[in-house]
Each structure stands twice: as C-alpha cells, then as structure tokens.
Amino acid sequence: MTAVSPTVCSVKHALSGQMEAGSKVTVRGWVRTRRDSKAGLSFVNVTDGSCFDPIQAVAPATLANYESEVKHLTAGAGVIVTGTLVPSQGKGQAFEIQADSVEVTGLVDDPETYPIQPKQHSMEFLREVAHLRPRTNLFGAVTRVRHTMMTAIHRHLTEQGFFWINTPIITTSDAEGAGEMFRLSTLDLANLPRTPDGKIDFRKDFFGREAFLTVSGQLNVEAYCLAMSKVYTFGPSFRAENSNTARHLAEFWMVEPEIAFADLTANADCAEGFLKAIFKAVLDERADDMAFFAERVQSDAISRMEAFITKPFERIDYTDAIEILKKSGEKFEYPVAWGIDLQTEHERYLAEKHIGRPVVVMNYPEAIKAFYMRLNDDGKTVAAMDVLAPGIGEIIGGAQREERLDYLDRRMAQFGLDTATYGWYRDLRRYGTVPHAGFGLGFERLLVYVCGLSNIRDAIPYPRAAGTAEF
C-alpha cells in the first residue's frame, strides 16, 4: 500500500464540498479556538483567512505532540494540520479533519495578553492593534469584501472597455481646490535654501518647484480620456484636512471614470451600472461575510444591497429637489433655498424619505460647483450630478466637463485660475475637443456602507488621519 500524499489546500477549498470525503488534506493557518473533550481528544478550529468559517480539526490524544503542544494551543497559534477530510458530526460546517498530525509553527507568546482573544473587542481597541486586527472575524470579512469590491471595479470597467490610467500621486498643481494638500519635499528643514529676498527657494527642491500630494486625478485622466475614450484612475488620494471625524481620512482610495462623448445622462447611466456591478459582486462572491455583517453589524446589510440592485435609480433636477425639500414640511437645520449646496440632512431626506431608493440629483447652480463643469443652456446651472443613496447620502459626484474653450476660460477667470498653469488642460479643448463626462467615488465610504461600519478608519488597513499614522 502506498501512502497518498495529502493535498495542501485552503480552508475555503476544504469546506467547499469540492473534495471527496476521505481525502487526505493539509490545511495551514491559525488557531481560533481549542476545546478538549473528556474522551481525550481536542477540537481545534483553524482559520486561514480564505473564507469566513474556520475548519475544525479533531486531534486525538495519540498524536505524539498531543500533551506537549496540542494541549497548549491558544488563539492565534500557527499550525499545519494533516489528516482525513470527513463529514462533520456536529453542527456548523459540513466537513472537518480527523488529524493525523498537528505541526505547531509558532505558539502565542503570553496567551493571557495576546490582544486578539476569541471574544468581541471594541473597534477603538482594534485600531490600536491594526497589525493584528485582520485576525478577527470582522476585519477578515472587511478585508475580503474590500478585495471583492476593488477587483469588481477593475473587472466591470475592463468589461465595459475602460482602461486603467495611473495618474500621478505627486503633483505640482496646487489650485484645483478639491481640498487641503500635503507638501512633499526633500529640502533640509533645519537649513532651508533661500532666494536673495529671503523666501524659500523651491528651485532647490527635488522637483525644482513646490510639490504636493494629489487630491484628484481627474484633470490628468481627462487627457487620456480624450485619446482612449473610456478611462479611469483608481488609486490613493489625499486631504490634509484637520477634521477628526468618522467620515474623513487623510489617505483614501478614489476611483474616477471618465468617458468621451458622454453627456450627463450617459454619465449617470454609467454610475448606476457601476454601483450595481460592485454590489452584485459582493452578493455573489461574499455571501459568507455578508451573512456575518447582517447578523452582527447591520441587519439589512444584504437586503438593502439587493434593493439597490433591483430598482432603477430615480433622477431629478436640483431645482425640483429644492421644491420637494421646501414642500416637505421637515424642519431642516440648514434652510432650503435655490442656490444652496445640499446638506446631508437634505440628501438623506430625498433618498430615504421622499424617494426611498438611490437618486441622481442633476444640474446644480454653477456658483457652488467646480470650474471644469459644463454650463447648461440656462446660464445658471452646470451639468453636475450627485448620486444619493438611502443610508449613505452622497456616494458619487460627477459632471459633464466644459469642453468649449471660451466657456472654460470664462469659468477659470471667475475662479481666479491662471490660464498658463492650465495650458495643458486648455489644449484638450483646443485640439479636437469632444463632449465628455465622469465621476468620482471615494472607495472607503462605499465599503463603510456595505459592511455597516460606523467609522471609516475601519475600512482601510492602516488609517491615516490628523495625529494618526501608526504602523
């Protein structure tokens, strides 16, 4: 009889039912719990992050290291379990492993003080051990959902014919006005070079001028849009805003598609299809993790995404939205009048109470929107749009871009922007200009919504915010 060498596989694969009962398998991971039975064997739950559930290994007392090691296993210990995959006797998973060997790669130093115990921890505490929090059920699930959503974005846009463009993180343009910026420099701060009139001489800095971290890749990606037709940028973006809230990060990921020959309606269609594709991927691929969020974090986590996917988004004009808010009879903290920027209370009223599903508000007053947005024929609104959703408020912001050079120049002058600095951006209108539109989505805000998190710092592996840049 020849010994069958075991198949090394993930816990996900071992639990999937794709392997026959009786197969020899090796799984490798970390102990979640150990329970010793009076019958002289131990039940060791092992997780490897590949799926929500751990697999149970049944370790008999006959193992050579049973007394010396197996009985000392605690949460977090690293193990390699080899044995026979068998239908599980108890409740829970369909399969378990009758262990022939449990190799211990590393025990836990001082199990009493190990931060990740098999119990619920506060989110604040887990932020202090961000290097260990992916070992918890919750952060394992957040990590897998995050992966599914991010790769779904690439997959969906690729299927639609978009190209991923890596716009620069380092920028020398500081005037877009999307937010406060971080300066980056290699100058010796203790010994700054000066010009003859005493100012700091940025010509001596690494790039020969002042440089900052990007707040948006949109202007850069527009240049590629006007060559490749359908493009997107997807990468880290930065805000140096000193706001210590549950909704702000200094470093976050943003995806910004940009579409040539698109008007605002085509843009809204694209945004709707995009959000639905992401949610569908989560429901299709992460059922295990979403069941956990629905059970433990937000009871309608699954049903609200299903509703989101099923129904068409409503679309209303900003001007109509203002009328709806005025007639609502609601007492708003911020008074409603044509010309205001909608506040979260207004957005939530529209999406949650008035319409009851996602809504695209279109055509905002030009005075409250960015310089690159296209002026409508009414002369007082621009072709901007915000996607508002129940439970989130604004999730996407976008616009048709001003493709007419004379209009763009007038808007830039209004905003006090220097046409020389934006010479390259103006070129895009001088040379074969075409209508185009795009939108932006702050990725972590969407992840917060999907998982029902209450703080955005739990939606990114190592959060950076004012006063916070550990690890």
Next chain:
Amino acid sequence: MTAVSPTVCSVKHALSGQMEAGSKVTVRGWVRTRRDSKAGLSFVNVTDGSCFDPIQAVAPATLANYESEVKHLTAGAGVIVTGTLVPSQGKGQAFEIQADSVEVTGLVDDPETYPIQPKQHSMEFLREVAHLRPRTNLFGAVTRVRHTMMTAIHRHLTEQGFFWINTPIITTSDAEGAGEMFRLSTLDLANLPRTPDGKIDFRKDFFGREAFLTVSGQLNVEAYCLAMSKVYTFGPSFRAENSNTARHLAEFWMVEPEIAFADLTANADCAEGFLKAIFKAVLDERADDMAFFAERVQSDAISRMEAFITKPFERIDYTDAIEILKKSGEKFEYPVAWGIDLQTEHERYLAEKHIGRPVVVMNYPEAIKAFYMRLNDDGKTVAAMDVLAPGIGEIIGGAQREERLDYLDRRMAQFGLDTATYGWYRDLRRYGTVPHAGFGLGFERLLVYVCGLSNIRDAIPYPRAAGTAEF
C-alpha cells in the same frame, strides 16, 4: 420604411467582424488622417483608442458639411461618424464605414502647430506633451498593454486566492532602508514651529511626528499575510533618489505578493507563474499592439515573450552563480568574488549568455541583503532570490522572511534598528509565527521590457523624476 437607428460602438467592435456588413453604426473618435480622392470623396481614418487600428470612413461630397467641415479635418479633430459598415475595398482593415454623416465636435486650433502630427516624433519631444502623447500610435499601444498587464496581475492573483491589501502611502517609519524618502508635511515652512532647544517641532505637524512617502508596503502587508495567508499590495511607491537615468522614477508602481507557509522554492514558483500569467495575457489580449512593437520597436518583442512562457525558469544558487561567473572568461567591470552583490553585467551574463532563459538566483550572502530575510542553516546566506531575465536583468527580488524572533532581533541589532519602532513587526513573530515569503516587482520596468522602450519615463502616464513633475 422605418429608419434603423445606428448602433453606437467602439472602433474595435466595428472592426471585429462581430457586426454584420450592412449594419448602421456610429463611431466616435479622433481623425488620424484625411485623404481626398479626385472622385470627390474623402477617406477619413478615425481612432478612438479602443484598439490599435483606426477605421476608415468614406465621406461622400454629398454630405451637407462636406465643403465647410469635412474637407478641413486634420489629425486630432473630434468627429462622430454615422453610416453603413461595409467590407473594405482597399488593403488594411476588413471593414470601413460609408458615412451618412460626419459630425465635427472640435477642429484643431492651428493644425500647423498641433504637436501630434501623423509622423514619427522623438520620445523626448513627446514627454514634453505628455497630455497629448496617448494620441500617438506608440503611446496608445503602451497604454493598452499597461492596462492589460495591470489587470492581469489582479486577475491572476485573485484566481490564486490572493487578497489585494492597500498598504499605506504615508508612513512614519523611515528606517527600512529601501531608499531615500520624501518628507511630507503641512507645517508652514516660512514659520516652522520649534522646540525649546531650537529643533523643528514635528509634534505640531499633521500626524504629530515626521512623515514620509512609502518605499515599500512589504512590512505592512506581512501583517495581513499572517492573517489572510495570501495577499499582495499593489500601488505607487516612491524614491527620492537624485538619479537622472533611463531606469529610475521618483514615483512608480510596485506589486508585492506575500505568501504564508511558503519557503523560497514556493516563492520562486509563485514568481514564475506570476510573470508567465502577465505575459500570456499580453500575448492573448494585445496581439495588435504587440505586432506594432515587433514591427517598429523591438523585432523579437513577441517571440521573446513566447520563449519566456514556454520554458521553465532555471534556478541556481548564488554560490554556484559566482563560480559560473568566475569561470566564464568574461572581462567584467566589477570583479567577481563570493560576497559581492551581482551587477547588471553579471546578471545579464547569467541570464543571456550562460543560461539563455530566465533564471532565479537564490541564497545570497546575508551581509548584502535586508534585515528581514531568513538566515539559512549555513549561517552565512539568507533565503533571498532575484529573478533575472534576458534583456532585462533583475526583474523580481524576493525572500523568505525571518519568522524566528530571536534571529530577527539579532539581524535588527546588526542593522542598528530600534526594536521599539518595530514592536508591531516583532509581534508578528511573537504571536503564532509561521514561515512566509514574498517578492516585489517594479511594474514600469516590466512594461519597459514588454514594449521594448528605452526609457522608463515612457512607461507611466506622467513621469516624476528629479526636476520633473509637469502636468
């Protein structure tokens, strides 16, 4: 008779043969060339970036705007062409469009000075118009190949069970030693806060301490590896090295997979499968662009990738590689002796002349490798590996990580690293340590190789290097 409304489609789709001849179509894009025939019609080649080839539109003189607009079309003009898809009469593409209408969205301001003429431009010139260069054949092809390679990385790793982890760009750890760093700050440089003893008071800075741009996400991603088993980080990385070469960027994209329970052999297997999957995707999905590179840039662009995919990588020990180099009879600029770091001339000799295909060199002297690499049993080498390929030299660097706390502490002491700063990294060895390994690939260097480019600044949309951060 009801008019059939035309199908709006990409040039790629119109040329693909998936639509029947006789179909009414609308394509939208930019003019590459216009040629007027004596028979009183114009041939307008239109590109939209969706594929390498343009489509030819045949515009009859009967069009209402023929004299006023069509006959003034020049390279770069924006157009919307509607007509009937018909088999092409001439050489080149299989289909062309008999135009019923040619709508002009934007002409080119001063065609004589438009930078992107339908001729060959120098790469140096095109870097000066980086916002327009994607409109050239070459940069269109580079952009599509870049997209295919980047999405192939995500697809391949996802299929293998890896999770994408977004490690931070902003870091407060400055000691990893992978390269010179950019400082980022929100302090007012003209008025720096000082401590009582006159030093700059970084407690007043945004993060309450000194902060920098990351040089590698490896240490951060290891923490996720030791919870999720298979992970990768893929994002921008930074070096503030003042080297103005064709191989260095201040900002570039790096992918770093990390695998739990992997030794150096498993790591090399993963790297080999990874590179082959990327090349296979390019050959499968970008045949049109690769044909262009083979014809115009690097004649063996396709055949060398095919060879790369077909043959297994060779694997040799560093110590054996040194012996091979010593016995080679080659005159190297840098003398060969056990203990040296291999130079490009050595790497290319090994991959190109001695072995003739990609080779993984393994187990380097500990003195020349980073602190986190695992000490081998011989006590003088570490489990490091470099993948060398003909025509590139080193393309991937990786290692098995030191998972034993006592060894790690010894290495950190050798390198003068503070164990307090790395407390969280040491925790990963204190709490259920397991063997693990990973590698890193500088994305643009691979793209340079695939496309046969001679300068890395042409492999990223907006290159950043010493003195260069335009757009």
